[in-house]
Structures are given as C-alpha cells and as structure tokens.
Amino acid sequence: MMRVAAIALLLLAVALPARADYQSAVLAYDQGRFDNALEEFHGLAEQGHAGAEFMLGAMFFYGKGVVSDHVLAAIWFHKSAIKGNASAQLAFGSLHIRGIGVRQDLVTAYTWLTIAANNGIPGLQQQAIALRDEASRLMRPEEVASAESAARSFAPRRAGLVRTN
Numbered sequence: 001m002m003r004v005a006a007i008a009l010l011l012l013a014v015a016l017p018a019r020a021d022y023q024s025a026v027l028a029y030d031q032g033r034f035d036n037a038l039e040e041f042h043g044l045a046e047q048g049h050a051g052a053e054f055m056l057g058a059m060f061f062y063g064k065g066v067v068s069d070h071v072l073a074a075i076w077f078h079k080s081a082i083k084g085n086a087s088a089q090l091a092f093g094s095l096h097i098r099g100i101g102v103r104q105d106l107v108t109a110y111t112w113l114t115i116a117a118n119n120g121i122p123g124l125q126q127q128a129i130a131l132r133d134e135a136s137r138l139m140r141p142e143e144v145a146s147a148e149s150a151a152r153s154f155a156p157r158r159a160g161l162v163r164t165n
Contacts, residue, residue, distance in 0.1 A: 001067065011054070016098075021043070021044055022040075022041075022044055022051055022052060024040060025040035025041050025052065026055070028040065029034050029041075029055065029123075031057075034059065034064050034065020034066075035065055037055070037065060038056075038059060038065045038066060040052075041055045041059070045076070045079075048083070050079075050080045050083040050084065051080070051082070051085065052074070052084050053076065053077075053079045053080035053088065054080040054087050054088040056072075056076040056089070057072075057073045057075075057080065057088060058073070058091070058092060060072040061091070061101075070095070071099030071164065072101075072157070073095075073101055074092065074095050074100075074101035076088075077092040077094050077095065081112060081115075082156065082158075083156050083157070084156030086116050086119035087116075087124065087150045088117040089112050089113075089116035089119070089128075089165065090113065090124055090128050090131075092112050093108070093109045093110070093111070093112030093113035093115075093116060093128070093131065093132070094109070094113070094131055095109075096108045096109035096112065097131065097135055098124075099110045106138055106139050106147075107139070107143050107146055107147045108134075109131075109135045110132055110135050110136060110139065110144065110147035110151075111147040111148075111150040111151045111154075112147075113128045113131050113135065114126035115154050116146065117129050118151065156163050
C-alpha cells in the first residue's frame with residue numbers, strides 16, 4: 001500500500017509541473033510573448049502534451065512568433081487531434097476542406113469534423129457540424145458513409161511522431 005501511495009505522489013509531482021508550464025505558456029501567448037510561448041509549448045509537445053501540440057499548430061498557422069507554415073500547422077494539429085484534442089480535430093478537419101497544408105480531402109475533413117462534434121463541447125460542436133455539413137454538400141453518399149464509419153471507429157491514441165535527438 002505504501003508503494004502505491006509513493007507511486008501516486010511521484011506521478012502527481014511529475015504531472016503538476018507540466019500543467020503549470022502549459023498555463024504559463026498560454027499566458028505568454030496571450031500576452032504576445034511568442035518566443036517564450038514557443039519554447040514552452042515545444043518542450044511540452046515533445047513530451048506528448050496534446051494542448052501544447054494544438055497551440056504549436058495555431059502558432060504556425062497564424063504565424064505567431066514563427067514564420068507561417070501551414071504544413072507544420074497541419075502536422076501539429078494532427079498530433080494533437082489523434083490524442084483526442086477537440087480543437088485540434090476541428091482545425092485538422094477544417095484544413096482538409098480547402099487543402100491548406102494538406103491535400104484537399106473531404107472524406108478526411110468530414111471524419112475529423114464529426115469526431116470534433118462528438119466531443120460535445122458547446123460552440124466548438126456547432127462549428128464542427130456547420131463545417132461538416134458544408135463539406136457533405138460536395139460529397140457522394142458513399143463518401144459520407146465512409147467518413148461516418150471512420151469517425152465511429154476513432155479512439156484517441158499516442159501520435160508516435162516524436163522527434164528524438
């Protein structure tokens with residue numbers, strides 16, 4: 001029992017600094033200190049933090065503190081999306097509608113937008129549904145069925161796309 005408690009305390013001690021670092025990175029971003037935010041988000045993203053991966057995607061998409069790069073934005077959004085981050089799922093699906101940073105693919109867009117909508121986050125859910133419905137107007141029924149099937153089988157997982165030195 002003592003060993004379990006020690007392990008739980010160790011895990012808690014390890015988890016708290018990451019949360020604090022993420023919050024300070026968000027604060028730095030909100031204050032326009034993009035160099036600080038970039039450094040903190042990058043360190044957290046290398047540890048697999050889905051929120052930090054999403055924020056890196058946003059920074060590259062909008063060119064905040066970095067040169068705008070839609071391909072890198074798509075990579076970071078994807079890494080976060082497959083871990084279950086609803087904002088990243090919405091962003092990644094949206095990129096596929098017009099082919100920004102990725103090859104245009106309405107089936108992939110519909111899939112990710114459905115997954116984002118299924119998270120049930122008010123506001124985000126409505127955006128995802130609206131975009132998904134727009135995409136569906138350009139799709140064949142079998143494409144919609146394929147995308148819905150893919151969305152149903154989605155389960156969050158680790159990205160597996162980490163850089164090691």
